[in-house]
């Protein structure tokens with residue numbers, strides 16, 4: 135029996151609820167993944183990081199977690215899920231590539247960006263295109279339930295009929311009466327019986343290049359279907375957590391619920407979790423607004439709206455400085471503030487490794503661990519975890535600067551808290567510049583060597599050499615600080 139005090143905000147009940155898994159010791163979680171027709175942007179980074187924290191924390195609590203995050207590589211239509219053009223197929227025609235070539239290209243780049251952000255890979259990353267057979271079987275069963283109909287080779291979910299038996303709109307809180315009273319006359323050609331109905335299977339038009347055979351037509355599955363199908367395939371008819379961005383709540387997740395209930399006769403998901411959106415300088419991100427910044431552009435600083443490059447860890451830290459259900463607004467000022475804060479955190483972490491124990495402590499770290507757990511247990515309140523770590527850093531700096539003392543036990547406790555919460559749970563890489571600890575060692579040794587030469591020069595009153603070393607290091611971005619234990623350096 136795994137003890138936990140973890141509470142999560144369930145969008146379905148609009149309350150924070152104690153987390154109780156369906157199967158003792160195990161957690162099944164599903165998160166809507168990217169549509170791979172373009173480069174990853176901030177809108178991809180936030181859910182990926184939010185649910186990475188959830189994945190990491192559940193594992194830390196001792197659960198065996200199966201984390202499924204899908205790859206949407208078919209049938210994601212623009213605007214209206216029914217009348218749009220398949221985005222992947224469109225891009226493929228524009229660039230004269232095979233659709234799967236486009237998918238592979240952007241998926242590789244997505245994985246690279248996720249690795250840079252230190253987002254752990256999910257346990258299973260199923261492709262919609264690899265589960266066409268399962269999706270067809272799923273549609274058959276919904277047809278058997280009576281909540282869908284075939285119309286000119288396509289299959290539609292019958293929303294008004296479903297809503298007579300089950301509440302449609304319960305997740306998003308949409309006014310369904312309003313939605314259903316929208317009897318805007320469908321023109322004679324329309325295949326849908328009602329505007330609220332959504333496609334489970336869509337007959338492909340001749341120019342549509344991604345299509346598969348089915349009992350109804352040569353076509354492709356509706357977008358909402360893949361998540362219901364693959365979630366159930368890998369996590370079962372009932373599983374613990376389904377996550378995604380708030381923008382997916384309606385219609386996507388509402389449709390997923392309706393499909394699952396029609397398919398199984400009951401709800402599939404126990405906790406629905408949604409991360410809030412990201413704005414840029416107060417505006418929604420959009421290609422047409424010119425403020426659409428890809429992750430690569432952030433990492434290289436190559437977008438006109440950016441003053442400079444921002445490291446993946448700065449982006450990650452910035453996202454974690456806000457609670458996942460709050461909005462986040464990206465601006466150069468805010469990112470620079472995060473960059474500074476992260477720098478202070480990493481410098482403190484480095485100084486923590488160098489603390490020398492005393493026989494007694496003048497600092498109190500007894501509450502630190504509990505406070506960090508309480509913050510994480512409170513619906514993953516990462517900004518409070520970070521605030522607690524900064525409080526602890528003050529103690530580290532006091533000890534390091536000789537203004538306070540700490541026993542070995544207290545130093546060990548501080549190290550445990552930073553390694554657990556900063557490194558393992560928040561997933562912040564503590565190495566500099568994203569390099570591995572091994573790669574950084576010779577570099578650190580070289581700077582230490584320079585400072586040794588400088589102190590020898592000082593001892594010999596060779597001020598011109600010692601000043602030269604200090605000034606040249608400063609020009610390269612190093613700060614050198616003389617302490618009673620010798621010189622210390624940090625890279626700004």
Ligand SMILES: [Zn+2]
Nearest residue numbers: 166167361386
């Ligand atoms: Zn989904």
